Amino acid sequence: MSRINRRRFIQKGTAALALATVPFESTRSEELLETATRSNAGDTRTLAFAAVEAAKGAGATYADVSFRSTKREIWHWWAGTSYPVPRGVFALSAGVRALHNGCWGFAGIDGIATVDDMVRLGQDAVAQAKNSPVAGKYRSVELAFVPVVSDGTWSTPVTIDPFIVSNDEKIDFICAITDYLGRERVQVDFAGAGLYLIKDEHTFASTEGSYIAQNLYTTSCDLYVTVEKHFLNESRASRKANFITASGAGWEYVLNAPFQDKASQFVEDTARSRYGKPINVGRYDIVFDAYSMASILDATIGPATELDRAFGYKANEEGTSFLSEPLEMLGAYRVGSPLINISANRSMKDGAATVGWDDEGVEPRDTALVTQGILTDFQTTRESASWMAPYYNNSGKTVRSGGCAGREKASIPTSSCAPNLVLSPGKDNATFQDLIAGTKRGYAVIGSQASADTQALNGSGRFGIVYEIRNGKLGDVVQGSTFLFRAPELWRNIVGIGGNNTAESFGLSRGGYWSEMYHTVSAVPAKVTGIAMVDTMRKA
């Protein structure tokens, strides 16, 4: 495999990118599929059904078993420090979940498992479930129907397996980018890059007879710059690029990132954000770029439409939801403006949460969460979908899981996980610039990160770069501002959204440091009225 030449890589123009992809052997997804089925067949099937049969024998009315073989490769580098060195993680895990009299039991182990281990896990899962009823009271659990998949296989369709790319190529890539950021722009104090490559082999089996093997890839890259202190206010700025995030794709995602198009602007925006005029506190029309809208969506409607959360099943861990009466609100509650259509999926191309089947063996379906501003569905698993049966039956829909079961490793209990989310483009072909042009007075917010409280209700956003808008044009940079919002009011006050050509996708994570759980949020720019802008550091 020939080495990428660093000089060739950082040449501008598409020719360099095309050349960069040529040297690699392209690995078709079919070849990967064969690898997946060979490595998961035989022994894994025996282990899986040993656990399943043991759980059935112990009295489970339903049981499923999952295996994971996870490989991670992590590169961190800051320009001017020592040479990038990879860090690796490889891990095996197995877990059995059993249902007995409406209670879930779970048993899981890290590391390699034998047949005896799997039998013990199956029995232990049922034993855990049998302990559970409160004062003799049993839960009623119905699992939404799922077709049996007797021999399912799927693999993330990657063009270039990142784990067969040589270390030389990865080092060359990291150094090329950080050298460019560091040397081409004199203001840059330091630049850093991180590469996170994940390959997950999932195996699932259930008492219903399903057996599924999948290979899932996540490729993620972080780029950081810190710009030197501004001479006027001695303020330094650091930012992380959002034109390259995380994706359910291979090495091609990194190579095809719009680095040449966006790197200069990224550094310029970072430099500009160091110095600006102070914010005039008040309520304004705000034009958010696609990244800011993705972040707002991920902080608000994303978690708020997790049905188990809305029903209070995460009240002690993560929080609850402002959509607190799901069955009453469905089909009636106005979440946002009629311009707003939001959906969830685990099928979009290059989606970081895209799978063939979820952790319950469900083939995910696209779910329209918000339709023309009205709440129309929630993110569901097999159990939580059954809670929606009255609504689905009245609406003529099938009671079916949305395919949102997932967790970081097989040895911890199954839960719901974030799917890919989409804020659909508007019917007009409005651009970010069009939305600005239609604003007499307000602010443009670019690259901001939003967060919200434990009900996903009240939130704020900061970082990024904020420009004043006057008479439809961008004006001065504003420094040190935060926007505050209450989720229903923000979404209802959207008066304009971007068209098809403005949609951008970003890989995000709600987990902690080096979390393995990524999902993609696709969003468009939007204009919102009546948003409070405050000084970030201003106290009461």
Place this chain on the structure above:
Amino acid sequence: MRGGIKDFITADECKAIFSKIESMVKGGGYTHVSLSVKRSGITRWARSEMYVSANTLAINLYILRNIGGATGDITTNRLDNAGLLEAVRSAESNLKEDRERVETEIKDPFVEEPILKPRLWSDMTYSLTGAARTDMARNMIEPAETRGLFSAGSLEIGAEGRTVMNSNGLFRYYPITDVRCSVTVRNRQGTGSGWAAQHNYDLDRIDTAAIANRALDKCMKSGNPVAVEPGRYTVILEPQAVGDLFTPVLMSAPGQENIDFMRYRAESGKGPFASSRSGYSKINEQILDRRLTLSADPMDPEAGFVPFSSCGEPYKPVKWIDKGVLRELSYARGYALAKLGRATALLNSTSYRIGAETTGKESFVSVEDLIKSTERGLLVTRLSNVQTVNSDSVLCTGYTRDGLWLIEKGKITKPVKNFRFTESPLFALNNIEAIGVSERIFNPPYARVAPAIKIRDFSMTSLADSV
């Protein structure tokens, strides 16, 4: 036995694994291993119903190889022979990429240095069965359920063997038990929420009835809150809220120490502990109220922790802040050798005790007494989503949660809606009016103790009406 390893890994089993690893290495050099094997029994409930009961075994094995100054490492959870071999080979493959080799010999001057021996193991905790655990959970659910309220919670019992070993002869092993119990009670209207929790190694120190009743009481007293104006308030932060506000000083994110708490960083002019004099930190300067002390001691009877770092270096008792004066900042061994003429580091375990000393006439009072002494203020249960807005001042923003009450003329008069706050712990802890009794707070896996503190002029910046 699973793969030769019982649920709980013993010291001899750790040594056996290291011997295997040493027999697999190629090329000589130095090998460092850290290993944790933890068995957990978890019971979770929600809406006053048991939701899931689980047994899990978590394994984390880290191997570092250094040959001729080049370093490569790997993390895995496989302890079988094939897995260990793959891990060693991966680490040795990774070190080939370390192209800027520093020809140093790895020295561990602390190999022979003894570690402290805090008691972090409880047989009672270890021997708790799954049935007994679910009995305890049932007892925590029933008070709320009988009142028509929703109880949600988690009871997790763990037993862990943790070890650090290297080819210089270092062997550190510690057995730990761990109890994490938290309860949230909410009313069915969604207008009231209460929370309480405890974390300790010893089940005997966990009062599950008190946790359940405290969460229930807070829920019942927090229903239908009213809005009060944002502004600066005298607040009584319960110990949990004090910890929630203070933790960003020592940690920048879960699992990550705040590098601004490091001495080299302060002396390079960065962070809140940088002196106005170039090249100096604020060590020996008054930074907090004179009554406050920030310390960390593995032998602390309430806030004890594993007495060695992931490198095997012993943690020593340290007073970071004494009577409000900054006395120490953390530093690595390289800094100690270069700047201080010392051979050992001073490490930040991120476990801590915020203690207080009386100045004579006052004593540490209960939260009830702090309330009685307050003309007008707010009682805060805890804070959430605390994020640092400015690292130079540790200015933070976040939300109050799970119970906020207005105090008027020494009494709680009404529950109020939550606020977003904007405050720095370094500012707030200079505006202290009174200090309460300390207690262990809930920040697993860390051991932390904090007192209730009454603070004036605390900035509640805007309403946040979530419950």
